[in-house]
Amino acid sequence: MGFGSAGVLPREPRKMETLASVSPRQAGPPFRKGFAKQNPVQPSTTWVVTKFSWLRMKKTKPATAPSRPRPRTTPKTRSSPDSPPRKTPKFAVVGSGVIGSILAAHLLRNETGVVLADTMKSRLDSIREKGLSVSDPAHFTHGSFTARAAQTCCSLSEAVRLGAETIFICVKAPAIRSLLPELRAVCGGQSRVKVVSFQNGLDTEELLARAAGRENVLRAVVNYAGRLAPDGAAEIAFFNGPNYIGALEAAAVPRARAVCGALTAAGLETRYSGEVKRQVWEKVILNSVLSPISALTGMTMRQAMRCPATLGLVRELAREAIEVAGRSGIGLPKNFLEFCVSYLNKAGHHKPSMLVDIETTGRTEIEFLNGKICEYAEKNKVAVPFHKAICALVKGVESRKNSQP
Numbered sequence: 001m002g003f004g005s006a007g008v009l010p011r012e013p014r015k016m017e018t019l020a021s022v023s024p025r026q027a028g029p030p031f032r033k034g035f036a037k038q039n040p041v042q043p044s045t046t047w048v049v050t051k052f053s054w055l056r057m058k059k060t061k062p063a064t065a066p067s068r069p070r071p072r073t074t075p076k077t078r079s080s081p082d083s084p085p086r087k088t089p090k091f092a093v094v095g096s097g098v099i100g101s102i103l104a105a106h107l108l109r110n111e112t113g114v115v116l117a118d119t120m121k122s123r124l125d126s127i128r129e130k131g132l133s134v135s136d137p138a139h140f141t142h143g144s145f146t147a148r149a150a151q152t153c154c155s156l157s158e159a160v161r162l163g164a165e166t167i168f169i170c171v172k173a174p175a176i177r178s179l180l181p182e183l184r185a186v187c188g189g190q191s192r193v194k195v196v197s198f199q200n201g202l203d204t205e206e207l208l209a210r211a212a213g214r215e216n217v218l219r220a221v222v223n224y225a226g227r228l229a230p231d232g233a234a235e236i237a238f239f240n241g242p243n244y245i246g247a248l249e250a251a252a253v254p255r256a257r258a259v260c261g262a263l264t265a266a267g268l269e270t271r272y273s274g275e276v277k278r279q280v281w282e283k284v285i286l287n288s289v290l291s292p293i294s295a296l297t298g299m300t301m302r303q304a305m306r307c308p309a310t311l312g313l314v315r316e317l318a319r320e321a322i323e324v325a326g327r328s329g330i331g332l333p334k335n336f337l338e339f340c341v342s343y344l345n346k347a348g349h350h351k352p353s354m355l356v357d358i359e360t361t362g363r364t365e366i367e368f369l370n371g372k373i374c375e376y377a378e379k380n381k382v383a384v385p386f387h388k389a390i391c392a393l394v395k396g397v398e399s400r401k402n403s404q405p
Helices: 098-109 121-130 156-161 173-186 204-212 250-265 276-297 301-306 308-327 336-345 353-359 370-379 385-403
Strands: 016-018 046-050 058-060 091-094 114-117 132-135 145-147 151-153 166-169 194-197 217-221 224-228 234-239 243-247 270-272
Touching: 091 098, 091 156, 098 114, 098 132, 098 145, 098 224, 098 234, 098 250, 114 156, 121 151, 156 166, 156 173, 166 173, 173 204, 194 204, 194 250, 204 217, 217 250, 217 276, 243 250, 243 276, 250 270, 276 301, 276 308, 276 336, 276 353, 276 370, 276 385, 301 308, 301 336, 308 336, 308 370, 308 385, 353 385, 370 385
Parallel strands: 091 114, 091 166, 114 151, 132 234, 166 194, 194 217, 243 270
Antiparallel strands: 016 046, 132 145, 217 243, 224 234
8 A cells, every 4th residue: 555646746956944053952943933033053063954844853064074076887777678687586486387487477577586497498488588477367466467587597506596595496296306406405504595385285395394404494375376378378267365484493484474575565465374384284185175076077176066976075085184184283173174165165167286287297296185194194093085095096097197108
């Protein structure tokens, strides 16, 4: 929220009037009749008051010898609109899929220094040529816009060499393992680099912490989603804000709060949370009870929630996951099952990312969703037959897709 232009007058040259010297206690409205007569001059002190702001009074020092003129500096040159200035990046976004593209585009739109890293050279070439486009017809944030990507690179370590100190990991959860050697190198010693797990799934932050150290890892709960259009634009399907970011260790809390401020300023409202672990579980449960059903049936979220047979399966998966969370020390609200059903009933004809993965790459995040719930269930001796069946079916589809020539 800002001030409007009403009441703002054009600035004119400031007129200076030197009053008789007075002490601060004697100073009153400078234009009162007889003021100078009542306050004889004291040469040691001079009070100067501007005509338009007599309440702001400055004590000036006696005149001294003129200082040496400052050397003339070369004026900064402006880049053309087609070649934006190359700022030292504060952030790196690793992964130019829909989540990473939406994040990077909003930061760039807010003139925040960002370097975008991806191993897909063709995607980076397209972004350098056309910019990062966001399609947002529902105005979840700023509406549709295109931001110029000032810097791109093909590796995480190169992004750090360019100056990035906070790295958003936006790749699919199974791809984290391929980043661990580079993370171990850039986060070692006295490095200021912090890493943000900006993705779906349970324990992605713990996997990152093995390489980067727990004191250098933040965890985000991302509450927007979308898809990449054929022309490369990132379409926002929904944003049920805010996002949340928490720290694994107290030493990283200041950075977590700063990152929240940067994202909020860019239009992606984000709040710091001291309970991010619980919030991660809540989102994982919502994803794990509907995404695999869509992936297996080809249904959109709304279609799956409107079908009585699949709705019953959603309820059973949610019931199992909630029990596992409770046995794992995660305190969910008592009515969380009904909240899940009510929340998912509001979903539109959106394809969850797991269905998109099945249709494209054939590799999903099932291991970090239902697979993790099964892992925690085994540790705490909780029966989860529905989650085990769902995991087996999705992995079967993955196997078929990846064995095709």
